[in-house]
Amino acid sequence: MMSKIRILQAIVAGLTYLLALLTKVVVSQKGRPHQQKSAEEEENERFGLSWRVAVEANNVCPWRTVPPRCYHHLQNYMCAGQYERDLNLVVEHILIYASQIQLSSDGMDAWILDVDDTCISNVSYYKAKRFGCEPFDSTIFKAWIMKGMCPANPAVRLLFNTLKERGFKLFLLTGRDQATLSAITTHNLHTQGFVGYQRLILRSPEYKGQGAVKYKSAIRKEIEREGYRIWGNVGDQWSDLQGECSGKRTFKLPNPMYFIS
Amino acid sequence: MMSKIRILQAIVAGLTYLLALLTKVVVSQKGRPHQQKSAEEEENERFGLSWRVAVEANNVCPWRTVPPRCYHHLQNYMCAGQYERDLNLVVEHILIYASQIQLSSDGMDAWILDVDDTCISNVSYYKAKRFGCEPFDSTIFKAWIMKGMCPANPAVRLLFNTLKERGFKLFLLTGRDQATLSAITTHNLHTQGFVGYQRLILRSPEYKGQGAVKYKSAIRKEIEREGYRIWGNVGDQWSDLQGECSGKRTFKLPNPMYFIS
Numbered sequence: 001m002m003s004k005i006r007i008l009q010a011i012v013a014g015l016t017y018l019l020a021l022l023t024k025v026v027v028s029q030k031g032r033p034h035q036q037k038s039a040e041e042e043e044n045e046r047f048g049l050s051w052r053v054a055v056e057a058n059n060v061c062p063w064r065t066v067p068p069r070c071y072h073h074l075q076n077y078m079c080a081g082q083y084e085r086d087l088n089l090v091v092e093h094i095l096i097y098a099s100q101i102q103l104s105s106d107g108m109d110a111w112i113l114d115v116d117d118t119c120i121s122n123v124s125y126y127k128a129k130r131f132g133c134e135p136f137d138s139t140i141f142k143a144w145i146m147k148g149m150c151p152a153n154p155a156v157r158l159l160f161n162t163l164k165e166r167g168f169k170l171f172l173l174t175g176r177d178q179a180t181l182s183a184i185t186t187h188n189l190h191t192q193g194f195v196g197y198q199r200l201i202l203r204s205p206e207y208k209g210q211g212a213v214k215y216k217s218a219i220r221k222e223i224e225r226e227g228y229r230i231w232g233n234v235g236d237q238w239s240d241l242q243g244e245c246s247g248k249r250t251f252k253l254p255n256p257m258y259f260i261s
Numbered sequence: 262m263m264s265k266i267r268i269l270q271a272i273v274a275g276l277t278y279l280l281a282l283l284t285k286v287v288v289s290q291k292g293r294p295h296q297q298k299s300a301e302e303e304e305n306e307r308f309g310l311s312w313r314v315a316v317e318a319n320n321v322c323p324w325r326t327v328p329p330r331c332y333h334h335l336q337n338y339m340c341a342g343q344y345e346r347d348l349n350l351v352v353e354h355i356l357i358y359a360s361q362i363q364l365s366s367d368g369m370d371a372w373i374l375d376v377d378d379t380c381i382s383n384v385s386y387y388k389a390k391r392f393g394c395e396p397f398d399s400t401i402f403k404a405w406i407m408k409g410m411c412p413a414n415p416a417v418r419l420l421f422n423t424l425k426e427r428g429f430k431l432f433l434l435t436g437r438d439q440a441t442l443s444a445i446t447t448h449n450l451h452t453q454g455f456v457g458y459q460r461l462i463l464r465s466p467e468y469k470g471q472g473a474v475k476y477k478s479a480i481r482k483e484i485e486r487e488g489y490r491i492w493g494n495v496g497d498q499w500s501d502l503q504g505e506c507s508g509k510r511t512f513k514l515p516n517p518m519y520f521i522s
Contacts, residue, residue: 053515056318057351089311
Protein backbone atom coordinates (compact mmCIF):
# COMPACT_ATOMS: atom_id res chain seq x y z
CA MET A 1 0.00 0.00 0.00
CA MET A 2 2.81 2.39 0.94
CA SER A 3 4.57 1.84 -2.39
CA LYS A 4 1.31 2.66 -4.22
CA ILE A 5 1.10 5.94 -2.30
CA ARG A 6 4.72 6.72 -3.16
CA ILE A 7 4.04 6.06 -6.84
CA LEU A 8 1.03 8.38 -6.73
CA GLN A 9 3.05 11.01 -4.87
CA ALA A 10 5.75 10.80 -7.55
CA ILE A 11 3.08 11.21 -10.29
CA VAL A 12 1.62 14.25 -8.50
CA ALA A 13 5.10 15.78 -8.15
CA GLY A 14 5.87 15.16 -11.82
CA LEU A 15 2.55 16.61 -12.97
CA THR A 16 2.97 19.63 -10.71
CA TYR A 17 6.40 20.25 -12.21
CA LEU A 18 5.03 19.98 -15.77
CA LEU A 19 2.15 22.26 -14.81
CA ALA A 20 4.58 24.88 -13.49
CA LEU A 21 6.64 24.62 -16.64
CA LEU A 22 3.63 25.03 -18.92
CA THR A 23 2.28 27.92 -16.88
CA LYS A 24 5.63 29.66 -17.33
CA VAL A 25 5.50 29.17 -21.11
CA VAL A 26 1.96 30.52 -21.32
CA VAL A 27 2.72 33.51 -19.12
CA SER A 28 5.90 34.36 -21.05
CA GLN A 29 3.95 34.18 -24.32
CA LYS A 30 1.22 36.40 -22.93
CA GLY A 31 3.79 38.97 -21.87
CA ARG A 32 5.21 39.32 -25.43
CA PRO A 33 4.26 42.14 -27.78
CA HIS A 34 2.57 39.61 -30.06
CA GLN A 35 -0.37 38.90 -27.89
CA GLN A 36 -3.51 37.62 -29.47
CA LYS A 37 -5.42 40.31 -31.36
CA SER A 38 -9.07 40.34 -32.24
CA ALA A 39 -9.99 39.84 -35.90
CA GLU A 40 -10.94 43.51 -36.11
CA GLU A 41 -7.63 44.61 -34.63
CA GLU A 42 -5.76 42.38 -37.08
CA GLU A 43 -7.80 43.82 -39.94
CA ASN A 44 -7.10 47.40 -38.84
CA GLU A 45 -3.43 46.62 -38.45
CA ARG A 46 -3.26 45.33 -42.02
CA PHE A 47 -5.23 48.29 -43.32
CA GLY A 48 -2.91 50.67 -41.44
CA LEU A 49 0.09 49.05 -43.09
CA SER A 50 -1.47 49.39 -46.55
CA TRP A 51 -2.43 52.99 -45.85
CA ARG A 52 1.04 53.92 -44.73
CA VAL A 53 2.76 52.35 -47.75
CA ALA A 54 0.23 53.96 -50.10
CA VAL A 55 0.85 57.38 -48.51
CA GLU A 56 4.63 57.03 -48.75
CA ALA A 57 4.40 56.09 -52.43
CA ASN A 58 2.09 59.09 -53.05
CA ASN A 59 -0.82 56.92 -54.13
CA VAL A 60 -3.45 58.37 -51.83
CA CYS A 61 -5.65 61.14 -53.19
CA PRO A 62 -5.31 64.40 -51.21
CA TRP A 63 -6.50 63.70 -47.65
CA ARG A 64 -7.32 65.77 -44.56
CA THR A 65 -7.28 63.22 -41.78
CA VAL A 66 -5.95 59.71 -41.31
CA PRO A 67 -8.69 57.03 -41.39
CA PRO A 68 -9.58 56.45 -37.69
CA ARG A 69 -9.04 52.69 -38.00
CA CYS A 70 -5.33 53.40 -38.57
CA TYR A 71 -4.94 54.95 -35.12
CA HIS A 72 -3.43 52.00 -33.27
CA HIS A 73 -1.18 51.13 -36.17
CA LEU A 74 0.15 54.70 -36.40
CA GLN A 75 0.54 55.00 -32.63
CA ASN A 76 2.64 51.87 -32.66
CA TYR A 77 4.51 52.94 -35.80
CA MET A 78 5.36 56.43 -34.54
CA CYS A 79 6.17 55.52 -30.94
CA ALA A 80 7.61 52.01 -30.88
CA GLY A 81 10.70 52.57 -33.00
CA GLN A 82 9.71 51.66 -36.56
CA TYR A 83 9.37 55.32 -37.65
CA GLU A 84 12.94 56.01 -36.49
CA ARG A 85 14.12 52.84 -38.23
CA ASP A 86 12.49 53.99 -41.45
CA LEU A 87 14.08 57.44 -41.11
CA ASN A 88 17.48 55.87 -40.44
CA LEU A 89 17.30 53.67 -43.53
CA VAL A 90 16.36 56.57 -45.79
CA VAL A 91 19.18 58.72 -44.38
CA GLU A 92 21.57 55.80 -44.93
CA HIS A 93 20.62 55.78 -48.61
CA ILE A 94 20.85 59.57 -48.89
CA LEU A 95 24.38 59.36 -47.53
CA ILE A 96 25.29 56.63 -50.05
CA TYR A 97 24.02 58.88 -52.85
CA ALA A 98 25.79 61.95 -51.42
CA SER A 99 29.08 60.08 -51.06
CA GLN A 100 29.12 59.42 -54.80
CA ILE A 101 28.85 63.12 -55.73
CA GLN A 102 31.98 64.91 -56.90
CA LEU A 103 31.75 68.40 -55.46
CA SER A 104 33.23 71.26 -57.41
CA SER A 105 35.46 73.86 -55.82
CA ASP A 106 33.15 76.80 -56.57
CA GLY A 107 31.06 76.30 -53.41
CA MET A 108 27.85 76.08 -55.38
CA ASP A 109 26.86 72.49 -54.61
CA ALA A 110 23.58 72.76 -52.77
CA TRP A 111 21.09 70.66 -50.89
CA ILE A 112 17.51 71.45 -49.89
CA LEU A 113 16.02 70.30 -46.61
CA ASP A 114 12.48 70.83 -45.41
CA VAL A 115 12.05 71.87 -41.75
CA ASP A 116 8.88 70.43 -40.11
CA ASP A 117 9.04 66.67 -39.65
CA THR A 118 12.25 66.67 -41.60
CA CYS A 119 14.86 68.50 -39.50
CA ILE A 120 12.66 68.92 -36.43
CA SER A 121 9.70 66.92 -35.25
CA ASN A 122 6.05 67.74 -34.54
CA VAL A 123 5.16 64.25 -33.39
CA SER A 124 4.31 65.66 -29.93
CA TYR A 125 1.60 67.84 -31.44
CA TYR A 126 0.26 65.02 -33.61
CA LYS A 127 0.22 62.60 -30.70
CA ALA A 128 -2.46 64.80 -29.13
CA LYS A 129 -4.33 64.73 -32.45
CA ARG A 130 -4.34 60.93 -32.54
CA PHE A 131 -1.50 60.93 -35.07
CA GLY A 132 -3.57 62.77 -37.64
CA CYS A 133 -6.87 60.93 -37.10
CA GLU A 134 -8.21 64.20 -35.68
CA PRO A 135 -8.29 67.33 -37.86
CA PHE A 136 -5.42 69.82 -37.88
CA ASP A 137 -5.94 72.73 -35.45
CA SER A 138 -3.93 75.75 -36.60
CA THR A 139 -4.27 77.61 -33.26
CA ILE A 140 -2.97 74.72 -31.17
CA PHE A 141 -0.31 73.97 -33.77
CA LYS A 142 0.92 77.55 -33.76
CA ALA A 143 1.03 77.53 -29.95
CA TRP A 144 3.16 74.37 -30.14
CA ILE A 145 5.49 75.90 -32.74
CA MET A 146 5.83 79.11 -30.68
CA LYS A 147 7.29 77.13 -27.80
CA GLY A 148 10.35 76.52 -29.99
CA MET A 149 10.57 73.06 -28.52
CA CYS A 150 10.37 70.83 -31.61
CA PRO A 151 13.03 68.18 -31.07
CA ALA A 152 15.48 67.27 -33.83
CA ASN A 153 15.05 64.12 -35.85
CA PRO A 154 18.46 62.70 -34.91
CA ALA A 155 18.88 60.90 -38.26
CA VAL A 156 18.27 64.14 -40.16
CA ARG A 157 20.62 66.08 -37.91
CA LEU A 158 23.28 63.49 -38.72
CA LEU A 159 22.50 63.96 -42.42
CA PHE A 160 22.67 67.76 -42.03
CA ASN A 161 26.06 67.62 -40.36
CA THR A 162 27.50 65.08 -42.78
CA LEU A 163 26.39 67.08 -45.83
CA LYS A 164 27.73 70.29 -44.29
CA GLU A 165 31.10 68.68 -43.56
CA ARG A 166 31.30 67.40 -47.12
CA GLY A 167 30.91 70.98 -48.31
CA PHE A 168 27.31 71.16 -49.50
CA LYS A 169 25.53 74.47 -49.01
CA LEU A 170 22.38 73.71 -47.07
CA PHE A 171 19.12 75.53 -47.74
CA LEU A 172 16.34 74.98 -45.22
CA LEU A 173 13.07 75.64 -47.02
CA THR A 174 9.84 75.79 -45.03
CA GLY A 175 6.23 76.79 -45.54
CA ARG A 176 6.24 78.45 -42.08
CA ASP A 177 5.18 82.09 -42.11
CA GLN A 178 8.15 84.44 -42.23
CA ALA A 179 6.51 87.40 -40.47
CA THR A 180 5.46 85.50 -37.35
CA LEU A 181 7.67 82.41 -37.15
CA SER A 182 11.09 83.44 -38.38
CA ALA A 183 12.69 84.15 -34.98
CA ILE A 184 11.31 81.11 -33.17
CA THR A 185 12.19 78.79 -36.06
CA THR A 186 15.77 80.06 -36.19
CA HIS A 187 16.00 79.63 -32.41
CA ASN A 188 14.46 76.16 -32.41
CA LEU A 189 16.77 74.94 -35.17
CA HIS A 190 19.77 76.38 -33.37
CA THR A 191 19.02 74.77 -30.03
CA GLN A 192 18.51 71.45 -31.81
CA GLY A 193 21.92 71.58 -33.43
CA PHE A 194 21.10 72.82 -36.90
CA VAL A 195 23.83 75.42 -37.27
CA GLY A 196 25.96 76.47 -40.19
CA TYR A 197 23.36 76.27 -42.94
CA GLN A 198 23.53 78.63 -45.90
CA ARG A 199 20.03 80.05 -45.63
CA LEU A 200 16.71 79.48 -43.88
CA ILE A 201 13.85 80.43 -46.17
CA LEU A 202 10.39 80.98 -44.74
CA ARG A 203 7.23 81.91 -46.60
CA SER A 204 7.31 85.63 -47.31
CA PRO A 205 4.10 87.63 -47.91
CA GLU A 206 4.32 87.28 -51.70
CA TYR A 207 3.90 83.48 -51.43
CA LYS A 208 1.09 83.56 -48.87
CA GLY A 209 -1.83 81.30 -49.82
CA GLN A 210 0.15 79.51 -52.52
CA GLY A 211 0.37 75.75 -52.65
CA ALA A 212 3.61 74.22 -51.41
CA VAL A 213 4.65 72.89 -54.83
CA LYS A 214 4.35 76.33 -56.43
CA TYR A 215 5.98 78.21 -53.55
CA LYS A 216 8.88 75.80 -53.09
CA SER A 217 9.45 75.50 -56.85
CA ALA A 218 9.75 79.29 -57.10
CA ILE A 219 12.32 79.39 -54.30
CA ARG A 220 14.36 76.53 -55.75
CA LYS A 221 14.29 78.22 -59.15
CA GLU A 222 15.70 81.33 -57.50
CA ILE A 223 18.44 79.29 -55.82
CA GLU A 224 19.40 77.73 -59.16
CA ARG A 225 19.32 81.16 -60.77
CA GLU A 226 21.97 82.21 -58.26
CA GLY A 227 24.12 79.46 -59.73
CA TYR A 228 23.64 76.70 -57.19
CA ARG A 229 23.37 73.06 -58.28
CA ILE A 230 20.69 71.30 -56.23
CA TRP A 231 22.01 67.76 -55.75
CA GLY A 232 19.44 66.59 -53.28
CA ASN A 233 16.07 67.57 -51.88
CA VAL A 234 14.72 65.97 -48.72
CA GLY A 235 11.25 66.37 -47.25
CA ASP A 236 8.44 64.48 -45.56
CA GLN A 237 5.81 65.69 -48.05
CA TRP A 238 5.61 64.91 -51.74
CA SER A 239 4.86 68.61 -52.26
CA ASP A 240 8.41 69.33 -51.02
CA LEU A 241 9.76 67.23 -53.87
CA GLN A 242 7.48 67.90 -56.83
CA GLY A 243 7.43 70.78 -59.30
CA GLU A 244 10.30 72.62 -60.94
CA CYS A 245 13.99 72.51 -60.04
CA SER A 246 13.21 69.70 -57.61
CA GLY A 247 16.86 68.63 -57.46
CA LYS A 248 18.86 65.88 -59.16
CA ARG A 249 17.55 63.40 -56.60
CA THR A 250 14.67 63.65 -54.16
CA PHE A 251 14.10 61.66 -50.97
CA LYS A 252 10.75 61.25 -49.24
CA LEU A 253 10.98 60.89 -45.48
CA PRO A 254 8.18 58.95 -43.82
CA ASN A 255 5.14 60.82 -42.56
CA PRO A 256 1.80 59.04 -42.42
CA MET A 257 0.18 61.70 -40.18
CA TYR A 258 -0.67 64.54 -42.52
CA PHE A 259 -0.75 65.67 -46.12
CA ILE A 260 0.21 69.09 -47.49
CA SER A 261 -0.69 69.80 -51.11
CA MET B 262 -5.44 4.70 3.91
CA MET B 263 -7.96 4.17 1.07
CA SER B 264 -9.26 7.71 1.49
CA LYS B 265 -5.70 9.05 1.23
CA ILE B 266 -5.29 7.17 -2.06
CA ARG B 267 -8.64 8.55 -3.30
CA ILE B 268 -7.56 12.10 -2.45
CA LEU B 269 -4.27 11.57 -4.30
CA GLN B 270 -6.14 10.05 -7.25
CA ALA B 271 -8.43 13.08 -7.34
CA ILE B 272 -5.41 15.41 -7.28
CA VAL B 273 -3.77 13.46 -10.12
CA ALA B 274 -7.01 13.63 -12.16
CA GLY B 275 -7.34 17.36 -11.52
CA LEU B 276 -3.73 18.05 -12.42
CA THR B 277 -4.00 15.90 -15.55
CA TYR B 278 -7.07 17.89 -16.61
CA LEU B 279 -5.27 21.21 -16.03
CA LEU B 280 -2.23 19.88 -17.90
CA ALA B 281 -4.40 18.92 -20.87
CA LEU B 282 -6.02 22.36 -20.82
CA LEU B 283 -2.70 24.18 -20.72
CA THR B 284 -1.23 21.97 -23.44
CA LYS B 285 -4.20 22.94 -25.62
CA VAL B 286 -3.59 26.63 -24.97
CA VAL B 287 0.09 26.34 -25.81
CA VAL B 288 -0.55 24.31 -28.96
CA SER B 289 -3.24 26.73 -30.15
CA GLN B 290 -0.87 29.66 -29.54
CA LYS B 291 1.91 27.88 -31.41
CA GLY B 292 -0.40 27.38 -34.37
CA ARG B 293 -1.05 31.15 -34.64
CA PRO B 294 0.87 33.38 -37.02
CA HIS B 295 2.28 35.30 -34.07
CA GLN B 296 4.52 32.65 -32.67
CA GLN B 297 7.53 33.65 -30.68
CA LYS B 298 10.29 35.05 -32.85
CA SER B 299 13.96 35.22 -32.05
CA ALA B 300 15.52 38.66 -31.56
CA GLU B 301 17.23 38.25 -34.94
CA GLU B 302 13.96 37.36 -36.66
CA GLU B 303 12.26 40.39 -35.07
CA GLU B 304 15.13 42.59 -36.21
CA ASN B 305 14.96 41.23 -39.77
CA GLU B 306 11.20 41.68 -39.82
CA ARG B 307 11.59 45.35 -38.86
CA PHE B 308 14.35 45.86 -41.38
CA GLY B 309 12.22 44.20 -44.07
CA LEU B 310 9.40 46.63 -43.30
CA SER B 311 11.74 49.64 -43.53
CA TRP B 312 13.25 48.32 -46.74
CA ARG B 313 9.86 47.82 -48.36
CA VAL B 314 8.60 51.30 -47.45
CA ALA B 315 11.88 52.87 -48.63
CA VAL B 316 11.62 51.04 -51.96
CA GLU B 317 8.01 52.08 -52.50
CA ALA B 318 8.87 55.74 -51.82
CA ASN B 319 11.83 55.49 -54.23
CA ASN B 320 14.39 56.21 -51.55
CA VAL B 321 16.67 53.25 -52.19
CA CYS B 322 19.65 53.78 -54.48
CA PRO B 323 19.55 51.52 -57.58
CA TRP B 324 19.73 47.91 -56.37
CA ARG B 325 20.23 44.48 -57.98
CA THR B 326 19.03 42.09 -55.29
CA VAL B 327 16.94 42.34 -52.16
CA PRO B 328 19.02 42.18 -48.93
CA PRO B 329 18.91 38.48 -47.90
CA ARG B 330 17.69 39.35 -44.40
CA CYS B 331 14.44 40.58 -45.97
CA TYR B 332 13.59 37.12 -47.31
CA HIS B 333 11.12 36.00 -44.64
CA HIS B 334 9.46 39.39 -44.52
CA LEU B 335 8.99 39.44 -48.31
CA GLN B 336 7.82 35.83 -48.40
CA ASN B 337 5.18 36.67 -45.84
CA TYR B 338 4.32 39.98 -47.54
CA MET B 339 3.95 38.51 -51.02
CA CYS B 340 2.18 35.28 -50.07
CA ALA B 341 0.07 35.96 -46.97
CA GLY B 342 -2.29 38.58 -48.36
CA GLN B 343 -0.69 41.95 -47.54
CA TYR B 344 0.61 42.49 -51.08
CA GLU B 345 -2.90 42.01 -52.47
CA ARG B 346 -4.27 44.34 -49.79
CA ASP B 347 -1.76 46.99 -50.80
CA LEU B 348 -2.64 46.56 -54.47
CA ASN B 349 -6.35 46.80 -53.68
CA LEU B 350 -5.94 50.04 -51.72
CA VAL B 351 -3.93 51.70 -54.50
CA VAL B 352 -6.49 50.63 -57.11
CA GLU B 353 -9.24 52.01 -54.87
CA HIS B 354 -7.50 55.40 -54.91
CA ILE B 355 -6.86 55.26 -58.65
CA LEU B 356 -10.58 54.69 -59.15
CA ILE B 357 -11.44 57.66 -56.89
CA TYR B 358 -9.14 59.84 -58.99
CA ALA B 359 -10.52 58.44 -62.27
CA SER B 360 -14.11 59.00 -61.18
CA GLN B 361 -13.43 62.74 -60.83
CA ILE B 362 -12.20 63.13 -64.42
CA GLN B 363 -14.55 64.68 -66.96
CA LEU B 364 -13.94 62.81 -70.18
CA SER B 365 -14.32 64.67 -73.45
CA SER B 366 -16.26 63.26 -76.37
CA ASP B 367 -13.31 63.15 -78.74
CA GLY B 368 -12.13 59.72 -77.56
CA MET B 369 -8.66 61.00 -76.76
CA ASP B 370 -8.64 60.48 -72.99
CA ALA B 371 -5.88 57.98 -72.36
CA TRP B 372 -4.37 55.90 -69.62
CA ILE B 373 -1.03 54.09 -69.50
CA LEU B 374 -0.59 50.74 -67.81
CA ASP B 375 2.60 48.77 -67.45
CA VAL B 376 2.38 44.99 -68.06
CA ASP B 377 4.73 42.92 -65.84
CA ASP B 378 3.71 42.97 -62.18
CA THR B 379 1.12 45.53 -63.05
CA CYS B 380 -1.49 43.80 -65.26
CA ILE B 381 -0.01 40.32 -64.95
CA SER B 382 2.13 38.79 -62.25
CA ASN B 383 5.60 37.26 -62.17
CA VAL B 384 5.47 36.39 -58.49
CA SER B 385 5.78 32.68 -59.40
CA TYR B 386 9.15 33.31 -61.03
CA TYR B 387 10.35 35.49 -58.14
CA LYS B 388 9.22 32.94 -55.56
CA ALA B 389 11.86 30.60 -56.98
CA LYS B 390 14.37 33.46 -56.74
CA ARG B 391 13.65 33.99 -53.04
CA PHE B 392 11.53 37.05 -53.88
CA GLY B 393 14.46 38.87 -55.39
CA CYS B 394 17.09 37.90 -52.81
CA GLU B 395 18.70 35.83 -55.58
CA PRO B 396 19.92 37.55 -58.76
CA PHE B 397 17.71 37.85 -61.82
CA ASP B 398 18.23 35.04 -64.34
CA SER B 399 17.21 36.20 -67.81
CA THR B 400 17.15 32.66 -69.28
CA ILE B 401 14.83 31.25 -66.62
CA PHE B 402 12.74 34.42 -66.69
CA LYS B 403 12.31 34.21 -70.46
CA ALA B 404 11.33 30.55 -70.17
CA TRP B 405 8.70 31.57 -67.61
CA ILE B 406 7.37 34.38 -69.82
CA MET B 407 7.25 32.05 -72.85
CA LYS B 408 4.80 29.81 -71.05
CA GLY B 409 2.28 32.64 -71.33
CA MET B 410 1.00 31.70 -67.90
CA CYS B 411 1.44 34.92 -65.92
CA PRO B 412 -1.75 35.28 -63.91
CA ALA B 413 -3.63 38.58 -63.80
CA ASN B 414 -3.41 40.84 -60.79
CA PRO B 415 -7.15 40.81 -60.11
CA ALA B 416 -7.15 44.38 -58.71
CA VAL B 417 -5.48 45.70 -61.85
CA ARG B 418 -7.85 43.75 -64.10
CA LEU B 419 -10.72 45.40 -62.26
CA LEU B 420 -9.03 48.77 -62.81
CA PHE B 421 -8.49 47.97 -66.49
CA ASN B 422 -12.13 47.06 -67.02
CA THR B 423 -13.48 50.03 -65.06
CA LEU B 424 -11.31 52.52 -66.96
CA LYS B 425 -12.28 50.91 -70.27
CA GLU B 426 -15.99 51.08 -69.43
CA ARG B 427 -15.63 54.74 -68.49
CA GLY B 428 -14.25 55.40 -71.98
CA PHE B 429 -10.50 55.78 -71.40
CA LYS B 430 -8.25 54.53 -74.19
CA LEU B 431 -5.85 52.08 -72.59
CA PHE B 432 -2.23 51.82 -73.66
CA LEU B 433 -0.26 48.88 -72.31
CA LEU B 434 3.40 49.86 -72.35
CA THR B 435 6.04 47.25 -71.62
CA GLY B 436 9.80 46.86 -71.80
CA ARG B 437 9.33 43.31 -73.15
CA ASP B 438 11.10 42.65 -76.45
CA GLN B 439 8.77 43.09 -79.41
CA ALA B 440 10.55 40.68 -81.78
CA THR B 441 10.43 37.66 -79.48
CA LEU B 442 7.65 38.30 -76.95
CA SER B 443 4.88 40.09 -78.82
CA ALA B 444 2.75 37.02 -79.62
CA ILE B 445 3.02 35.35 -76.21
CA THR B 446 2.36 38.63 -74.37
CA THR B 447 -0.77 39.34 -76.43
CA HIS B 448 -1.94 35.79 -75.79
CA ASN B 449 -1.18 35.90 -72.06
CA LEU B 450 -2.98 39.21 -71.60
CA HIS B 451 -5.96 37.89 -73.57
CA THR B 452 -6.34 34.69 -71.57
CA GLN B 453 -6.13 36.74 -68.37
CA GLY B 454 -8.98 39.00 -69.39
CA PHE B 455 -7.13 42.05 -70.68
CA VAL B 456 -9.12 42.65 -73.84
CA GLY B 457 -10.29 45.81 -75.56
CA TYR B 458 -7.22 47.95 -74.99
CA GLN B 459 -6.20 50.57 -77.53
CA ARG B 460 -2.65 49.42 -78.10
CA LEU B 461 -0.01 47.09 -76.67
CA ILE B 462 3.43 48.62 -77.11
CA LEU B 463 6.52 46.43 -76.74
CA ARG B 464 10.14 47.46 -77.07
CA SER B 465 10.99 47.70 -80.77
CA PRO B 466 14.60 47.37 -82.02
CA GLU B 467 15.18 51.15 -82.03
CA TYR B 468 14.73 51.26 -78.22
CA LYS B 469 16.84 48.18 -77.45
CA GLY B 470 19.35 48.77 -74.68
CA GLN B 471 17.74 52.04 -73.60
CA GLY B 472 16.79 52.68 -69.99
CA ALA B 473 13.11 52.34 -69.13
CA VAL B 474 12.62 56.05 -68.35
CA LYS B 475 13.98 57.11 -71.74
CA TYR B 476 12.15 54.43 -73.72
CA LYS B 477 8.79 54.88 -71.99
CA SER B 478 9.05 58.70 -72.11
CA ALA B 479 9.61 58.52 -75.89
CA ILE B 480 6.55 56.31 -76.37
CA ARG B 481 4.34 58.52 -74.16
CA LYS B 482 5.53 61.58 -76.03
CA GLU B 483 4.46 59.89 -79.26
CA ILE B 484 1.04 59.08 -77.76
CA GLU B 485 0.59 62.72 -76.72
CA ARG B 486 1.74 63.83 -80.17
CA GLU B 487 -1.14 61.81 -81.59
CA GLY B 488 -3.42 64.03 -79.52
CA TYR B 489 -4.13 61.80 -76.54
CA ARG B 490 -4.37 63.24 -73.02
CA ILE B 491 -2.64 60.91 -70.54
CA TRP B 492 -4.72 61.16 -67.38
CA GLY B 493 -3.09 58.38 -65.48
CA ASN B 494 -0.01 56.20 -65.55
CA VAL B 495 0.23 53.04 -63.47
CA GLY B 496 3.27 50.84 -62.96
CA ASP B 497 5.17 48.86 -60.36
CA GLN B 498 8.50 50.59 -61.13
CA TRP B 499 9.37 54.25 -60.60
CA SER B 500 10.96 54.12 -64.05
CA ASP B 501 7.45 53.56 -65.46
CA LEU B 502 6.39 56.87 -63.95
CA GLN B 503 9.37 59.20 -64.31
CA GLY B 504 10.57 61.24 -67.25
CA GLU B 505 8.60 63.18 -69.83
CA CYS B 506 4.86 63.08 -70.48
CA SER B 507 4.47 60.92 -67.41
CA GLY B 508 0.74 61.66 -67.19
CA LYS B 509 -1.33 64.06 -65.09
CA ARG B 510 -1.18 61.59 -62.20
CA THR B 511 1.06 58.59 -61.61
CA PHE B 512 0.46 55.63 -59.32
CA LYS B 513 3.16 53.31 -58.02
CA LEU B 514 2.00 49.75 -57.44
CA PRO B 515 3.89 47.79 -54.80
CA ASN B 516 6.88 45.71 -55.84
CA PRO B 517 9.67 45.11 -53.33
CA MET B 518 11.23 42.27 -55.38
CA TYR B 519 13.18 44.02 -58.12
CA PHE B 520 14.29 47.37 -59.46
CA ILE B 521 14.40 48.48 -63.10
CA SER B 522 16.23 51.71 -63.86
